[in-house]
Amino acid sequence: MPAALVSRVGIESEFLLYRGSAERSRRAGYRDLRPVSPHNLDYALDHPPSLSAFFGALRDALHQADAPAEAIKTEGAPGQIEVTWPYGDAMRACDTHAAHKHAVRAIAAQQRMTPTFMAAPETGIGSGLHFHVSLWRDGEPAFETAFGxxxxxxxxxxxxxxxxxxxxMAPLYAPYPNSYRRFAPHSFAPTTFTWGYDNRTCAIRVAGRHKDTRLEVRLPGADANPYxxxxxxxxxILHGITKHPLLPDPCIxxxxxxxPLTGPVPRTLDEAVAAFVEGSLATHAFSPSVVQHYAHAARTEIDAHHGQVTDVDRARGFFHA
Known part of the structure; x- marks a missing residue:
């Protein structure tokens, strides 16, 4: 009998960091906030002193929590930060991310900053929670590729x-109405269920080579519960290994x-909940009670937004309705 497959996971966590305390941001209605860096500093070597101090404190805190980061860097949007950890045990990866969120909020409060893990904190800006996943058997990679x-x-x-x-299963990786505002064209968040080789516009990206080959799942947003x-x-993945659905061609x-052969990413949480409840795959994987529980949680979020007058309502209707 062959040995069981074991998953290994690496997480990329993105969030935005603003100047000013959380209380100040709340009093401002979370409007007109100033990011800690005013420009795109993706992979920059030089950062504002306040941001460098935050990076140092976060690095030290994660090390003390036995969750040392592989890298802490600025991302594409002003004030956007990405943290990654070494590849390894799946549960440990999720535990590490939970400790990371606590550390980010505590250090930001000490330094009079405000972080947010919203998937779409501002129009045109999205923060993701990407999972790099591979399968192993007897210490050898099951995803290993060979040239040609x-x-x-x-x-x-x-x-x-x-x-x-x-x-x-979208409510499990995109749990809020705001989660779906991240899925926008040319945002590096996917809008279709496609896959490709080293293609960051796809939902599933085949990354790495040879023994390092892995899948990057780019659907979850920063607001997702990693577990x-x-x-x-x-x-x-288990569904694919046991049921063998047809693999579509890669996206070039x-x-x-x-x-897309499999359709677009849901546009709203309402659409996602309908597919979650009416489909059979989530029920088969997790049981009817689990599906009912998380469908109820999603509907609670939908109800909290229903009937609320937004800035978009005012902008589009104040003088035109």
Whole structure:
């Protein structure tokens, strides 16, 4: 009997950091906030002194929590930060992320800053929670690729399973109405359930080479619960390995312009809940009671937004209605 497959996981966590305390931001109605860096500092070596101090404190806190970061860097949006950790045990990856969020909020409060892990904190800005996943057996990578050869069977099945299952599991990786504002064209957040080789416009990206080959799942937003999001990812992989759904062709080029075989990412949490409840895959993976519980949680968020007058309502209707 062959040894069981074991997952290994690495997480990329993005968030935005603003100047001023959380109380000051609350009094301002979370409007007109000033990011700690005013420009795109993606991969920059030089940072404002306040941001460098935050990075140092966060690095020290994570090290003391036995959750040392692999890298802490600025991202593409003003004030946006990305933290990554070494690849390893799946549960430890989620535990580390939970400790990380506590550390970010505590250090930001000490330095009179305000972080947010919203998926879409501002119009045109999205923050993700990307999962890098691979399968191993007896200490050897099941996703290992060879130059010029077809993808290994376990990798093909995993991709197919994710593309088949994740459309029905969106409330587990995109749990709030705001989560769906991140899924915008040319945002580096996916809008279709596609896959490709080193293609960051796809939902599933095949990354790395040889023994380092892995899948990057780019659907979860920064607001996702990592335990639930990863549960959806692993359920999708298991579905692929056991049920063998058809693997569509990879997307070559811009996935935002592609004609997906599996349909678009849900536009709203309402759409996502309907697919979650009416489909069979989440129920089979987690049980009816789990699906009912998280569907209820999602509907609670929908109800909290229903009937609220927004800035967009005023901007589009104040003088035109």
């Amino acid at each position: 050869a077809d993808l290994p069977e376990a990798l093909q099945q995993s991709i197919a399973g994710l593309l088949d299952a994740l459309p029905e 639930l999001a990863l549960a959806a990812v692993l359920a999708g 080029g811009d996935a935002y312009e592609a004609d």
